[in-house]
Amino acid sequence: MKEEDFRVRAAPSPTGRVHTGNLRTFLNNFLFAKSTNGKYILRIEDTDQKRKVEGGIEAIVETLGLYNIEFDESPLKGGGYEPYIQSQRLDIYKKYAQQLVEKDCAYYCFCTQERLQSLREQDERSTYDRHCRDLNEEEVKNNLDEKKPYVVRMKFPLDGVTEFRDEIYGTIKVKNSEVDDQVLLKTDEYPTYHFAVVVDDHLMDITHVFRGREYLSQTPKNVFLYDSLGWERPKWVHTPHLLNPDGVGKLSKRKGAMSAVSYLRKGYLPDAVLNYLALCGWAPKGDVAKQDEIYTVQELIELFSIDRMKKSNARYDENKLNHMNSKHVRNMGLEKLTEYVFHWAENLVLKNFIADEYDESEDWEKELKQDVKKYLPLWKENEEYFKKALNLEFERITYLAELPKALDFFYKKELTWSDEDWNTKNHSKKEIADALENILPKLENIFGNEEYSHEKWEEVVRGYADELDWKHGDLFLAVRSATTGRLKSPPLLESFEIMGWEKVKTFLKQAINWLRS
RNA sequence: GCCGCCAUCGUCUAGUGGUUAGGACAUAUGAUUCUCAAUCAUAAAACCUGGGUUCAAUUCCCAGUGGCGGUACCA
Numbered sequence: 166m167k168e169e170d171f172r173v174r175a176a177p178s179p180t181g182r183v184h185t186g187n188l189r190t191f192l193n194n195f196l197f198a199k200s201t202n203g204k205y206i207l208r209i210e211d212t213d214q215k216r217k218v219e220g221g222i223e224a225i226v227e228t229l230g231l232y233n234i235e236f237d238e239s240p241l242k243g244g245g246y247e248p249y250i251q252s253q254r255l256d257i258y259k260k261y262a263q264q265l266v267e268k269d270c271a272y273y274c275f276c277t278q279e280r281l282q283s284l285r286e287q288d289e290r291s292t293y294d295r296h297c298r299d300l301n302e303e304e305v306k307n308n309l310d311e312k313k314p315y316v317v318r319m320k321f322p323l324d325g326v327t328e329f330r331d332e333i334y335g336t337i338k339v340k341n342s343e344v345d346d347q348v349l350l351k352t353d354e355y356p357t358y359h360f361a362v363v364v365d366d367h368l369m370d371i372t373h374v375f376r377g378r379e380y381l382s383q384t385p386k387n388v389f390l391y392d393s394l395g396w397e398r399p400k401w402v403h404t405p406h407l408l409n410p411d412g413v414g415k416l417s418k419r420k421g422a423m424s425a426v427s428y429l430r431k432g433y434l435p436d437a438v439l440n441y442l443a444l445c446g447w448a449p450k451g452d453v454a455k456q457d458e459i460y461t462v463q464e465l466i467e468l469f470s471i472d473r474m475k476k477s478n479a480r481y482d483e484n485k486l487n488h489m490n491s492k493h494v495r496n497m498g499l500e501k502l503t504e505y506v507f508h509w510a511e512n513l514v515l516k517n518f519i520a521d522e523y524d525e526s527e528d529w530e531k532e533l534k535q536d537v538k539k540y541l542p543l544w545k546e547n548e549e550y551f552k553k554a555l556n557l558e559f560e561r562i563t564y565l566a567e568l569p570k571a572l573d574f575f576y577k578k579e580l581t582w583s584d585e586d587w588n589t590k591n592h593s594k595k596e597i598a599d600a601l602e603n604i605l606p607k608l609e610n611i612f613g614n615e616e617y618s619h620e621k622w623e624e625v626v627r628g629y630a631d632e633l634d635w636k637h638g639d640l641f642l643a644v645r646s647a648t649t650g651r652l653k654s655p656p657l658l659e660s661f662e663i664m665g666w667e668k669v670k671t672f673l674k675q676a677i678n679w680l681r682s
Numbered sequence: 683g684c685c686g687c688c689a690u691c692g693u694c695u696a697g698u699g700g701u702u703a704g705g706a707c708a709u710a711u712g713a714u715u716c717u718c719a720a721u722c723a724u725a726a727a728a729c730c731u732g733g734g735u736u737c738a739a740u741u742c743c744c745a746g747u748g749g750c751g752g753u754a755c756c757a
Contacts, residue, residue, distance in 0.1 A: 178757060213756055278755075285754095292753075316755055334687065343685050343753080351755040358757045382686040382752045405688080406750070412693095414750085444694065444706090451696050451704085458694085458706050475695080477688050478750060485694065485707045495720085561719045588717090626716075641716035653718040 171203030171372045175236075176210045176362065181221030181523030183228045183425040185481065186407050186416045189442045193404055194375045195234045196443065196469040203372070207239035208365060209250045212355045222250075224519040228425050231513070232435045233462070246369045251361050258356040261364050261394065262317045262349050270393035271349055272298055274318045275308050292345040293318070317350040319360075319389060327385035332373075332402045332471050339385045347386050359383065363390040371399055378403045378478075402471055405446050406478045416481045424524045429513050430533065432565020433486070434505070436462050437493035441486045443469075445479040459492045487563045495560050502559060503552050509565050510541045529566070536569035543576045550575070553663045557655035573650070575664060580650040580672050582679050588642045588652060592635065597643045598680035604629050604644070605673050612666040622658050647676035 173194045177187065198205040209222055222240055229235070238244025248254055265271035274297040284291055298320060300308075308315065322341045330336055349360040356364070366374055381403045391398045409420040416422045423431070428438050440460050448454065449468040460468070494502065514537045544551045554575040555568075562571055574580065587597065607625045611617040630640040645654055648669050654660060661669050 176757090210757065216756070274755095281755085318755095337686075339686065345753075348755050353755080355755085357755070362757090377751090377757095378687075379751055379757090403687090408750075410693085412749075441694095446694090448695055454696070454705080456705060475688095479695090480693060482693050482707070488707055491720095558719095623716085638716060645717060651717095655718080657716065 166372065168201040169203060171198070171201045172206060172370050173198050173203060173373045173375060174206040174208050174366070174369065174371050176208045176365075176376075177225055178213070178216065178218075179209050179211050179221030179225070180216075180218050181224035181520060183225060183520070184416075184418065185422040185425075185428075185442070188232075188425045188438070189407055189445065190375065190377065190404065191229055191234060192439055192442055193402075193447075193474075196466055197373065197375065197402075197471065198237075199466040200469040204237040205235075206244065206246070206369060206371070207236040207249065208369065209240055210358065210361065211250060211252045212358065212361055214353060214355060217252075218523070220519070221523060224523055227518055228520050231429055232425065232439060251356070251365065254361075254365070255354060255356075257368070258350065258361060258364055259354065262356075262360070265319070265349070265390075265393060266317065268393060269320065270389075271317050271319050272300070273305050273309070273315045274298075274346075274348075275300075275313050275315050277314075295346055298346065314352045316348045316352055318346040318348050319386065319393075321346050321386070321389055327388050329384055329388045329398065329401065331381065331384075332400050333405075333474050333476060334381065334403060337381065337384065339382060341385070344385050344389075359386045360390065363387050363394075363396075366399055367391070367394070367396045373400045373402055375402045375404060378405050402474075405475060407442075407445055408478050408480045410481055410483070412480050421481055421483055424520065426518055426520045426524070427527070427530065429509075430530055430566070432509060432568070433490045434493045434497075437490040438486070439465065440493065441489045445481070446475045446477075447473055448475070449473060457492070459489060459496065491560070491563045494562070494565075499552060499556055499559070503548070503555060506555065506565060506568065507541075507545065510537045510544070515541070533566050533569070540569050540572070540576060544572075550663065557659055557663070561655065574648070574654070574660075574672075577650075578671075580648075580675055582646065582650060582676070586651055587646050587680075588639065591639050592643075594680045598677050600629075600633060600635070600640060600643055601647055601673055601677050601680075604640070605670070605677075608673075609666070609670065612661065612669065617658070617661075619658060644673075648672045 175191050175194050177183075183191070195205060197203070207222075207226065211217055226236070226239060226241055236242070238246060238249065240249040243249075262271060266273065276293075276296055280296075281293065284294060297318070321344050325341045326338050327341055327344070328336060328338045347359050348357050350356055362374075365371075384401060384403075388398065390396075407416045408414065409416050411420065414420075425438075429435065439462050440458075443460070443465050444458060447469075450473060453468060497505065514533055554572050558568065558571045562568060587594065589597070592600070604625070607629060611621050611625060626640055626644065627637050630637045633640070641657065642652065645657055646652060648657065648664075649660065650672075
């Protein structure tokens, strides 16, 4: 088979949610499809009516779109294998279920839920006792005529071994006695996952089935169905899990997973998130790997191959994600970054997504929204000014959500302080106020006349510190708190250049008043 | 319990039948510096245990231990 004939699919439930873990599965499929020039299909698996959610499809497509992950075929755009929603394919499953019954590979089961329940109560570890496996034709016919509710179960071989190949794990063997007579068609005539996935993957010509490793030991059920129906097996690619940072359990929201939209809102770049996720459980070959591990999506596509995927689970590590994001932010260049920040503020932070209806937004998101609403008009008012300010801050942040606070002193008309914003270890508030009052005219002298230079500025501060017999650092820190409202900031001279002397002077005066009150 | 899978620094990983076991994150120290960050340099840090096979095993085999997953009319 030629690579361009490869077809992979993502098969989510329509919960509308895309979180860290399944974003990684979407990504694996995507990288494989792109790297082989194959097709990427979205199919919705909504066979559990109890958990059905309306409208989640748009949310998923929208979210992935934000990461530039597009589908070649989907329920929304079609593609020649319709329908792409399992609940609209019920008659298809029914047809093949009947075929399996005719081939004696499946059977009608009339056991009630209550009976199954009591079986389980007797022995928690028991599987279905195959009570209906050998009903004779007449019994089945009678039951059907009486309109007894039924399910269709697969007639899985009682002994022997099922063997199949996984592209990552190699040959897997499972004793058939370990496998239950899995329900294929439920009472409500919906298929179960194991049945629908086989029928659809076959009918949609899926060549590579990427899915979580939790399905590995259940794959014999699929193998049985492919073989019974006389269909060619696809290549299975079971991928290891992303674990919580503490290594306990699959990554969960409570322990650090975020929704795919939230990452972008927080100001992680799509490429950075994908860069990080791709490197969990996969690594390029040693001789083509980059030492710093920073890759664009394009590079990942070029390097991707299944045989480089790991077998073991990986833990989620926010530190590394943060590091990668700050690298990607710095690599972007000021021009592109400025553009992206505006895009981020307008189209990611302030905009409401369909996905938001399915995921409760967190406190920081609400706060961020308010901050951005407040500052964005100011940022846009003077793009050159913004760019200069951003230039001083962008390598001090790890994600864009830090920007409103990081840049605030460039935009505020008044600063406010609290006691923690001052270094009072060596000097009292009164001493600091006096010092500021005295240094103000000295600064006015250089900045007011546009005669400043790095040397002069340093000379003024250091000179006056000597005069006061202060440590130089203490005086710089005092000026810093007064003019930026905090103890940590970009270099002062560069900041003043952007803010302009009038603003700096105003803040200095405000600070003196605050210190004295 | 039973079944399946996995096992290199704290974390993500590279790599090998003979290597000073490499990189990245995090950590520590130093340089730089008006603070923070960035940058640079340095340090500490790993082949799960026990048996085989072999001249030689972290690497191959087996067992144990540990971890993850499955054992649904959920996916």
